[in-house]
Amino acid sequence: MGVIDLEVYVEKDRYNPLLKRREIYCRLGFEGKTPTRSEVRAKIAGLMNAEPERAVVDYIKTEFGKTEAKCYVKIYDTVEDLHKIEEKHIIERNSEKAESDEG
Helix, strand or coil, X not given: CCCCCEEEEEEEEEEECCCCEEEEEEEEEECCCCCCHHHHHHHXXXXXCCCHHXXXXXXXXXXXXXXXXXXXXXXXXXXXXXXXXXXXXXXXXCCHHHHHHHC
């Protein structure tokens, strides 16, 4: 897989102390096809100085014909917090295995 050209514009970044996570709403600018969850997760985790294992992409919404998308990512304080709070299907959707099945 080549290097992905993905621009991230953070629109809202807040910390939720009750759920022990950062909640990041952003816009993605990209060329070609919509980036995968793992690509978005790795990029945003890198920008926020966090490990990708602690990040979960809740959604990536694109508009028809545009090369940008709205995205919501949650970065937990620990991997244990992520597994306690997130629903199982969201964790599975963000796993590397789920992405390789799609492709």
